[in-house]
Structure formats: C-alpha cells, structure tokens
Amino acid sequence: MRSRLLEALPDATVVVRAPGRVNLIGEHTDYNGFPVLPMAIDRSIWIAAVPRAAPTLMVRSIAPEEYAAESIPLDTIASRSPRGTWVDYVVAAARRRPPEEGLELVVAGTVPAEAGLSSSSALVVAAFLALGEVGDRAALAEEARLAERYVGTLSGGMDQAIALLGLPGHALRIDFRPVRATPVPMPPHIAVVVAHSGVRAAKSGSAREAYNARVHECLAAARHLGVAEHGLLADVEPGRRAAVCELDDAVLRRRARYVFAEARRVEEAVQALRSGNLPVLGELLNASHRGLRDDYEVSHPAVDILVKRALAAGAAGARVVGAGFGGCMVAVCERDRAAELRAALGPSSWVFSPAAGAERTRA
C-alpha cells in the first residue's frame, strides 16, 4: 500500500498507517467505563502527506470515484460543520491539530468500510498522525476519541485506543478513565475468524442514532442506580449492581443487565485467553451474542445467521462485533478448523491475527 500511495503522491514527506480492529469481547462497555478486549488487525488506513504552498488542506483518496476529494481552506477548518462525507473524519482530527501550513493528504485503506471493523476511527487516528507526531499514545487515543465526537457518534474510546496501542501477537485489555492497556498473549492454537453479513453498518444515519440512544439509556440507568451526574454504569458500586433487576423501565433494565454481564465476561475472557481455554472463551462469546441480540438489541438477523453458521461449522463461539446493526461477526475456533469455517462463511470472511498499532514514518 505504501508504494501505491507514493505513486499517487510522489513528493510525500510522511506516510502513516492506523489499523482497524476486531473486538474479542467487551462490546458497548467502553462508554460505560468498563474494559474491552480488542486486537488490532492487519488491515489499515494509510495516508501520505506533503506540505503545499496553497493555504488549504487538500484531502483525496486513491479511489476518487468512491471517495470524493475535498479542498478545505485552512481558515475555515475551525468553523466547518460536518458534511456527512468521509472527509469529516479527517476534519475531526484537523480541528484538534490545525495544520500551520497548506497540506495535501492522499488516503488509501484496506479496512472493509462500514463493517464494524473501525475503519472510521482508523481514519481519524491516521489523520492525527498525518498532521503531527505520535507522542504519548494513550493521551492521543483520548484526544482522538474526543475529536471524533465532531462527526456525531458518542463513541467510547476502544477503537482509537487499539488503533494506537495494538501489539502483534496480543489482544489488549483496555481500561478507560484514563486509557490503560494490558497485553494478553493470543494463544497460537486459537484462530479469530471474521465474516461480513453484507449489511452496511454505517457510522451515520440510523445506526448512529441507535448507537447514541444506547449511550443515553446507559447514562439514564446509571442515574436510576444512584450514580451522580456524569457518572457511568461502572460507577455503580458492585454491591448495588444486583439492583438492576428492580429498575422500573424494562429497556433500561435490559441495557444495564447486559453491560454488567458483559463487563464480567471481559474479566473471564482475559483468564480464558491466558490459560488457552478455547471452550470457555467460546461460551463467553456466545453469551455476549445473546446479550447483544436480546438485551442490548444491536444485532441484525443477517449477523445472527452468520453466527449460527459459524457454530455449525465448528466455532467454539461467535457473536456480532463492533457497534452492531449489521456489519460483521467474530468467531473463535481451533486454528486447524479456520479454513473449514471460512468455507462455510463465504468469500467475505477472514482469519485475523493481532497486529501492530499505528505508525508514522518519513516517506
């Protein structure tokens, strides 16, 4: 990809790369203050950058028929409203790291878009790195999370953190407030298989509304459970979490019940990975899927079908991955069964290994 970018921008001075991710477990826990367990994947957003004399931020893609170019005068970046295009994600970063001089960026990517594999946060992180140095990765992850709010999603920070902190051979337990990562080695006998349902899970339109609605419901549930303003479900005293079953509102009850259960599953999944216990890990993914489907209501019938197909083909566990509302499922299986699983899941399926986080290099 680097050479394709340099063909498209021969005088580039900097090339950056930020990976997408697969979350093993801990879905919709991050914005509730609970940990997640993702891994970065070997699919990235790439950007080549070069300073220009004209006082504009020129953003173009190597696939212009799909992703239209935009040229943004530098003095309009701060006041620019989101336009609902892919360039909004670059602007999100540029508002926090305003370029001091004109800049041309050429973007390329191998993360499947609108699949729940975090191509948009990878784009935000890559844009940050195209506009400046990496610095403290955990601090930048928090910065990128706040920046992405510009686009309208109240996301929780997992995607930006794993894009920056990813480690080959490891999943990461990521805790928040502040961002902290604990590497958990991925046992070599466990394969992570991902398949796309074909249903686009865009971080815009109705999926964004539905995502943000979950965030607000969880905040409301936290209030009902006695947490002060701005507190999260993670701030509910462990001893008070059982009171979730007394919440009057059935929707809030289901949402909070799912989040508390999922938070426990993250702890158990870390143990299962550390001891290489695939059956236990698989069961945790299955329980997560049931919760996401029935209590959190973020799965999609097309994803449920893939989950069933993966289990029938020998997966130890499978579930909808990412925000949901379509997109991908993730399954875990014995490595020597991965090819069989992929055959059952079709051409839009992949075996992913944990990959390195973002990098910025001289061209």
Ligand code: GLA
């Ligand atoms: C999206 C958000 C993340 C996280 C997941 C669900 O990817 O960007 O912060 O909330 O959904 O786990």
